[in-house]
Amino acid sequence: MSNRKVIFHIDELGKWPLLLGNIANLRGAAAEDVFEIEALANAEAVLGYAAGSNAVDQVAMGRLADEGVRFVACRNAMNGNHVTNDQLLPFVTTVPAGVLELADKQLQGYAYIKP
Amino acid sequence: MSNRKVIFHIDELGKWPLLLGNIANLRGAAAEDVFEIEALANAEAVLGYAAGSNAVDQVAMGRLADEGVRFVACRNAMNGNHVTNDQLLPFVTTVPAGVLELADKQLQGYAYIKP
Amino acid sequence: MSNRKVIFHIDELGKWPLLLGNIANLRGAAAEDVFEIEALANAEAVLGYAAGSNAVDQVAMGRLADEGVRFVACRNAMNGNHVTNDQLLPFVTTVPAGVLELADKQLQGYAYIKP
Numbered sequence: 575m576s577n578r579k580v581i582f583h584i585d586e587l588g589k590w591p592l593l594l595g596n597i598a599n600l601r602g603a604a605a606e607d608v609f610e611i612e613a614l615a616n617a618e619a620v621l622g623y624a625a626g627s628n629a630v631d632q633v634a635m636g637r638l639a640d641e642g643v644r645f646v647a648c649r650n651a652m653n654g655n656h657v658t659n660d661q662l663l664p665f666v667t668t669v670p671a672g673v674l675e676l677a678d679k680q681l682q683g684y685a686y687i688k689p
Numbered sequence: 690m691s692n693r694k695v696i697f698h699i700d701e702l703g704k705w706p707l708l709l710g711n712i713a714n715l716r717g718a719a720a721e722d723v724f725e726i727e728a729l730a731n732a733e734a735v736l737g738y739a740a741g742s743n744a745v746d747q748v749a750m751g752r753l754a755d756e757g758v759r760f761v762a763c764r765n766a767m768n769g770n771h772v773t774n775d776q777l778l779p780f781v782t783t784v785p786a787g788v789l790e791l792a793d794k795q796l797q798g799y800a801y802i803k804p
Numbered sequence: 805m806s807n808r809k810v811i812f813h814i815d816e817l818g819k820w821p822l823l824l825g826n827i828a829n830l831r832g833a834a835a836e837d838v839f840e841i842e843a844l845a846n847a848e849a850v851l852g853y854a855a856g857s858n859a860v861d862q863v864a865m866g867r868l869a870d871e872g873v874r875f876v877a878c879r880n881a882m883n884g885n886h887v888t889n890d891q892l893l894p895f896v897t898t899v900p901a902g903v904l905e906l907a908d909k910q911l912q913g914y915a916y917i918k919p
Contacts, residue, residue, distance in 0.1 A: 673714055677693060
């Protein structure tokens with residue numbers, strides 16, 4: 575099967591290790607397939623995108639980004655958690671509302687996984 | 690895009706503030722679109738529908754209901770948590786089994802979000 | 805409606821009682837319909853599949869398995885949590901990667917529920 579698409583949802587900071595492990599497992603299991611993977615962080619989980627955060631292995635995150643995984647932050651959550659664009663890791667992109675992204679991606683055929 | 694549909698799932702009482710914030714963000718981001726939004730509560734989360742509960746801002750919930758958001762309670766969970774129909778906020782509706790509602794709505798094209 | 809399909813996702817050991825209750829409620833509500841139900845456990849939740857675990861009512865789990873519910877374990881998670889094939893309850897089957905199973909089942913039309 576080709577062109578499978580998955581969006582992972584994270585809203586708890588402590589779930590980042592589990593989430594990155596899930597993504598690595600998905601890539602390992604489906605290595606030869608075309609697979610689009612996005613991680614969408616809202617609520618406090620956006621703190622893991624701030625450079626220097628200890629909540630997540632940002633080297634491992636960067637490696638997954640290099641391999642094509644999209645890491646996306648909710649701007650509502652950034653505002654609520656005082657995370658600025660300047661603080662974000664360079665590969666992180668933003669959307670105005672994380673929940674709208676979660677809805678739209680599913681309506682475009684993405685599977686949804688919440689670790 | 691029009692006629693997008695989302696079902697939010699909540700089964701932990703402490704998640705109500707996050708859930709209502711998520712719904713407000715979704716409405717704010719998609720204000721000009723037709724959007725059907727349902728919040729389905731099962732397990733202990735149904736306690737947030739009992740009038741007078743301190744677990745959730747029921748004024749904010751009522752405002753979202755006025756705007757068309759559907760708040761739905763699982764009757765199995767009401768029985769298990771000793772919540773009667775009389776105690777429910779006036780805008781809350783019920784379904785026999787929350788998990789059946791979650792399944793059927795997705796099979797009807799709703800996106801699923803679990804805060 | 806016939807041939808409805810649902811995949812339940814569990815990755816926290818403490819959620820097993822809620823998950824089994826959810827499945828029992830789904831079966832009770834949809835008794836006369838054709839319904840395919842799978843429970844996919846990854847991360848620490850696979851410990852509930854080890855014979856003798858106190859984290860879950862394995863008699864109730866076995867009864868649901870007898871009724872056709874599929875209980876599936878992620879082998880990555882088994883390795884990470886030192887659960888061997890020999891320890892698994894007899895009705896449990898395995899997949900190489902739980903997240904791939906969650907994605908593929910949704911892409912095949914399954915609804916996703918995360919208690």
